[in-house]
Amino acid sequence: MNDAAPRPTLEAVAARAGVSRATVSRVVNGGDGVREPLVERVRRAVEELGYVPNQAARSLVTKRHHAVAVVVAEPESRVFADPFFALQLRGISKELTAQDNQLVLLLTEGRDDHTRVARYLAGGHVDGALVFSLHLDDPLPGLIQRAGVPTVFGGRPGWSDGTADVVYVDSDNRGGARDAVRHLLGLGRSRVAHITGALDQTSAVDRLDGYRDVMGDADPDLVAPGDFTPAGGERAMRELLDRCPGLDAVFAANDLTASGALRVLRERGRRVPEDVALIGFDDMLPVAEQTDPPLTTVRQDIEEMGRLMARLLLRGLDPSPAGPAGAAPAGAAPAGVVLPTTLVRRASA
Amino acid sequence: MNDAAPRPTLEAVAARAGVSRATVSRVVNGGDGVREPLVERVRRAVEELGYVPNQAARSLVTKRHHAVAVVVAEPESRVFADPFFALQLRGISKELTAQDNQLVLLLTEGRDDHTRVARYLAGGHVDGALVFSLHLDDPLPGLIQRAGVPTVFGGRPGWSDGTADVVYVDSDNRGGARDAVRHLLGLGRSRVAHITGALDQTSAVDRLDGYRDVMGDADPDLVAPGDFTPAGGERAMRELLDRCPGLDAVFAANDLTASGALRVLRERGRRVPEDVALIGFDDMLPVAEQTDPPLTTVRQDIEEMGRLMARLLLRGLDPSPAGPAGAAPAGAAPAGVVLPTTLVRRASA
Numbered sequence: 001m002n003d004a005a006p007r008p009t010l011e012a013v014a015a016r017a018g019v020s021r022a023t024v025s026r027v028v029n030g031g032d033g034v035r036e037p038l039v040e041r042v043r044r045a046v047e048e049l050g051y052v053p054n055q056a057a058r059s060l061v062t063k064r065h066h067a068v069a070v071v072v073a074e075p076e077s078r079v080f081a082d083p084f085f086a087l088q089l090r091g092i093s094k095e096l097t098a099q100d101n102q103l104v105l106l107l108t109e110g111r112d113d114h115t116r117v118a119r120y121l122a123g124g125h126v127d128g129a130l131v132f133s134l135h136l137d138d139p140l141p142g143l144i145q146r147a148g149v150p151t152v153f154g155g156r157p158g159w160s161d162g163t164a165d166v167v168y169v170d171s172d173n174r175g176g177a178r179d180a181v182r183h184l185l186g187l188g189r190s191r192v193a194h195i196t197g198a199l200d201q202t203s204a205v206d207r208l209d210g211y212r213d214v215m216g217d218a219d220p221d222l223v224a225p226g227d228f229t230p231a232g233g234e235r236a237m238r239e240l241l242d243r244c245p246g247l248d249a250v251f252a253a254n255d256l257t258a259s260g261a262l263r264v265l266r267e268r269g270r271r272v273p274e275d276v277a278l279i280g281f282d283d284m285l286p287v288a289e290q291t292d293p294p295l296t297t298v299r300q301d302i303e304e305m306g307r308l309m310a311r312l313l314l315r316g317l318d319p320s321p322a323g324p325a326g327a328a329p330a331g332a333a334p335a336g337v338v339l340p341t342t343l344v345r346r347a348s349a
Numbered sequence: 350m351n352d353a354a355p356r357p358t359l360e361a362v363a364a365r366a367g368v369s370r371a372t373v374s375r376v377v378n379g380g381d382g383v384r385e386p387l388v389e390r391v392r393r394a395v396e397e398l399g400y401v402p403n404q405a406a407r408s409l410v411t412k413r414h415h416a417v418a419v420v421v422a423e424p425e426s427r428v429f430a431d432p433f434f435a436l437q438l439r440g441i442s443k444e445l446t447a448q449d450n451q452l453v454l455l456l457t458e459g460r461d462d463h464t465r466v467a468r469y470l471a472g473g474h475v476d477g478a479l480v481f482s483l484h485l486d487d488p489l490p491g492l493i494q495r496a497g498v499p500t501v502f503g504g505r506p507g508w509s510d511g512t513a514d515v516v517y518v519d520s521d522n523r524g525g526a527r528d529a530v531r532h533l534l535g536l537g538r539s540r541v542a543h544i545t546g547a548l549d550q551t552s553a554v555d556r557l558d559g560y561r562d563v564m565g566d567a568d569p570d571l572v573a574p575g576d577f578t579p580a581g582g583e584r585a586m587r588e589l590l591d592r593c594p595g596l597d598a599v600f601a602a603n604d605l606t607a608s609g610a611l612r613v614l615r616e617r618g619r620r621v622p623e624d625v626a627l628i629g630f631d632d633m634l635p636v637a638e639q640t641d642p643p644l645t646t647v648r649q650d651i652e653e654m655g656r657l658m659a660r661l662l663l664r665g666l667d668p669s670p671a672g673p674a675g676a677a678p679a680g681a682a683p684a685g686v687v688l689p690t691t692l693v694r695r696a697s698a
Contacts (some may be wrong), residue, residue, distance in 0.1 A: 008495070050488070050495055067469055076442045076452075086429035089456070093425045097458040102469045103425075105454035107438070109446040120416055120451045125474040139399070146357070146399055 091306025118143035176341030177210025189249035197253035233260025277349035293347035440655025467492035525690030526559025546602035582609025642696035
């Protein structure tokens with residue numbers, strides 16, 4: 001362990017910079033109202049002494065920890081295996097860092113650990129939380145609500161019933177799915193199958209609904225359950241080909257699912273797109289570009305979703321004329337921000 | 350934002366379970382000395398009410414936050430791009446979770462953010478820190494030392510001079526490198542090149558030293574600088590082939606570097622291993638298995654390193670007859686645990 005070397009004090013910094021304690025304090029907390037040459041002198045003294053501001057004292061002034069928790073409601077192994085999460089975290093990290101907030105990623109081995117996550121959130125270690133990849137029966141949203149920490153969700157929460165003040169950022173999953181299926185019909189395909197995502201997530205439900213909006217009462221055998229993973233896509237594709245050998249198009253719930261489906265189509269001797277046209281969702285690079293053929297897909301801006309989540313949370317934390325900190329504007333219904341999607345045409349459909 | 354719904358109290362849990370407050374408190378803090386049927390009743394009441402223990406009160410009893418920070422001294426984008434970190438985090442996550450500690454991953458955009466990381470560490474939000482991928486001129490170790498939080502490092506810190514109580518976990522980088530080069534010489538190769546890692550990290554320095562231990566005063570043109578990435582491996586391999594077209598073997602500082610070198614060797618028409626034998630380091634899967642040909646490499650158990658780091662930290666935090674909490678045993682020199690490496694033979698050498 002490290003020896004706890006004596007920490008340089010605020011007084012030491014003030015003495016070295018030749019300014020008052022109050023001036024050091026103001027600079028450390030953002031520098032408002034301090035002239036630039038003084039700010040520079042204080043910054044140099046802070047650096048030379050290796051001064052670390054006392055968080056508790058700092059919080060008393062700013063009422064903020066300048067730290068935001070990120071919770072991905074998936075096991076740690078999944079967080080690192082699925083590039084979707086890295087992209088969303090990239091957007092979050094850029095936005096939080098730009099506003100000098102520490103990104104605190106709370107990892108778990110699985111759902112059993114969510115009580116511990118809620119305990120950390122309730123413990124006064126962060127100013128707010130960004131939570132994504134929720135599943136319908138997960139106790140996490142309830143635990144977070146009880147922890148009383150301002151939260152923005154990534155993806156429409158399934159339990160949103162219009163009464164709670166829920167802020168979330170989502171993509172137009174249903175509209176994007178409709179665009180995908182219409183595109184397949186426009187290519188002259190008629191037996192269009194769908195491999196779903198994990199149906200305990202609203203994004204998967206919305207994409208299935210979009211498929212149904214266009215296909216109406218299509219043969220229910222044309223829909224097979226997946227789970228947003230390549231392995232799930234392989235399983236579902238085998239099932240579909242066994243059941244409906246005449247299918248001529250597939251809309252997969254995401255690009256990873258499509259990549260799995262593509263392997264099975266090749267294995268079974270179907271040419272893509274000649275025999276079976278295939279569309280994914282996400283426009284996840286490099287996945288969508290490196291499949292053979294490259295994937296036509298529905299693009300959602302995952303990094304921008306992350307940025308927007310962070311921006312909405314920070315805006316809520318910093319009091320402004322728009323409303324009190326940590327609360328949605330008075331009288332606001334569930335505040336969902338839904339980003340548009342775009343169809344990206346490559347070779348697979 | 351969420352409405353701050355009233356949080357169920359310890360009293361409410363006690364009433365529902367029909368036990369005393371003290372019993373609930375003991376169960377919530379580990380259940381020592383409480384009979385199993387009572388533990389079960391309290392747990393059920395906790396679950397039914399959605400009780401979240403008050404962290405401050407809990408810490409007063411246990412003097413612990415039951416949270417451990419992990420700091421990877423790399424930008425967030427690198428953390429998610431290099432599977433090395435995912436593996437080390439997997440080991441850490443398993444061990445921390447098994448002992449009911451929250452993994453708090455502090456992400457940054459780069460070195461400029463390390464002061465903010467130190468501030469969070471000093472703020473009383475975690476019991477200790479696990480820090481890895483340090484670079485020689487990084488101010489982070491000094492900042493952490495001043496923050497006074499017990500720390501275990503992954504990889505031998507470059508500034509360890511035998512005076513500070515530094516606990517670290519490392520692999521036998523030098524010994525592993527020697528094994529690799531000896532294996533290449535044993536295959537009858539004599540012009541053995543080395544692509545280094547990032548030489549501001551001790552793991553890269555140690556592997557270069559191991560190469561020199563065996564090769565002695567070999568042509569210095571046979572050593573080219575890399576940076577542990579595939580792109581760095583490509584650049585260095587081009588440089589080496591231009592300078593020493595007669596080279597017949599390459600020891601690359603890690604598998605990602607070797608994968609880049611392999612692409613350039615193929616591009617230049619060299620057959621591996623016939624013309625040029627190639628060895629990596631890490632045994633990073635799937636990288637090492639999916640190259641063509643698969644990589645002979647020096648295996649280090651990255652996940653186990655992560656586990657061991659967590660175990661050493663937690664052992665230091667929980668007072669035991671061996672020594673006071675947060676400190677190394679009295680009189681101990683820098684406590685480095687160095688794990689052995691193994692040569693794994695595949696087709697590339």
